[in-house]
Amino acid sequence: MNPPPPRKTELSGPATGNEAFQLLSDETRLAILQALWEADDPVDETPIRFADLRERVGVDDPGRLNYHLNQLADNFVRRTEEGYELMDSGKRIVRMLLSGTAIDDPEIEPVAVDISCWYCGGQPEWSYREGWRYLECTNCEARCVESFPPGVISKSEFPPSGLRDRTPNEINEADRIWGAHRRALVMDGVCPECAGEMPVTSVSVCDDHQPDWEEYQFCENCGSIFWMLVSHVCERCKYQWRMPTLFYPSRHPAVVAFFYDHGIEFDLATYEQRAQLLDFEEELLSEDPLRIRISVPLEDDRLWLTYDERMEPVDVTR
Incomplete structure (x- = not known):
């Protein structure tokens, strides 16, 4: 029983x-x-x-x-x-x-930072307006999400207090760490706003995915450059987060060990290694039950991870 x-x-x-x-x-x-x-x-x-x-x-x-x-x-x-x-x-x-989330509304004009665009390798600029930080490439017009203006390769919330007494590069580094830890909380099912339960509410798979990878433009059928997107919603405060399935392998120890075996201290929180996501490959094994296999290639080696509808790993093969 x-x-x-x-x-x-x-x-x-x-x-x-x-x-x-x-x-x-x-x-x-x-x-x-x-x-x-x-x-x-x-x-x-x-x-x-x-x-x-x-x-x-x-x-x-x-x-x-x-x-x-x-x-x-x-x-x-x-x-x-x-x-x-x-x-x-x-x-x-x-x-x-x-x-400052309740009282300030600062703005910072675009300024170059010491990182490379993970789409084209060009020079990004960092800016801040209306409580959001923007990374915009000065070399390409990548538009990975329909809601982003051309050239905006990344956009996220960042508290105004994090801007104080920091140079643009220091702000960018603080923002990177801030975002990485919040994203990790979401993938672990914990709301970064109120610590409530934040389960996967849906996994969207575009039926006719046709992004322009040469120009890094989103698919007009789903509005994203990524084929599969995962949505989390907090059951307590209704905070929402949406991200590609390709982020989830970064939380698995087998992936960290896989890169470490090849002499790489893997950390998708770093901008330099964010481009590794573009090499990951997705495969829809079944829709009911949902099974998604993500392939992680490296040199002549490859690691496969299979996820269920809750984005929980059910199989790891090397």
Whole structure:
């Protein structure tokens, strides 16, 4: 007799999502969170006294401050015998504000960076606008996705706070690491926004895939240069991510070992090795059940990985 499936944990908290938004809609409460954040010392976490907090926030009426503290208590602020301190949820709110995602809208004009276009080997330029970073090739008009302007070889979200006190090349490197870890989380089924469950919701296979590989132009039938695309959607916050199936072998230890045996420390997070994806070959073995085989060639050697509808590997052959 099979055991029953494990029950998913159901969490209940002091405030729902709507209530949390309402709690943070007051300027005094936001000022309290900021004051507690500024008073926080990660090395010496000592709560701040009521009188000190009142002075930092600039509230003359003690009753008014106490009222707002009561509204924040159990959700964002912890009251102790020594005073008040931010809960982790409160710290996340302040970090979001400090990251600039809620207040800043900076722009950086295109500037050359020390990498090569993985399509043509030309010189890309890095730019930033409307919360997105862009890599645009100055040598080709590659358009791997229909929604990208010509020449944009990569586009992704990046917090404005990551721009501060960095050169363009340092920003580009931070962006590379940021994106690689977020992509790895998605492939592992964990939402990079809220840590909720983020399963594969669909695997799209173009029925008549005809991209122009010579000019690196997307297929007009599916809107992508890639034949097969995987979609993940977070069950908690609805965050979505879509990427080619070709990324998934990079997470398998057999692939890392395969390249290592040939003297290559393989890491698709690096721009230099991103071009390796273009050498991977896909094969649709069956549609029901879905089975996709990806071939990884290297010199005179080859590695095959077969995936199911959840993009879980079911077979590895060398």
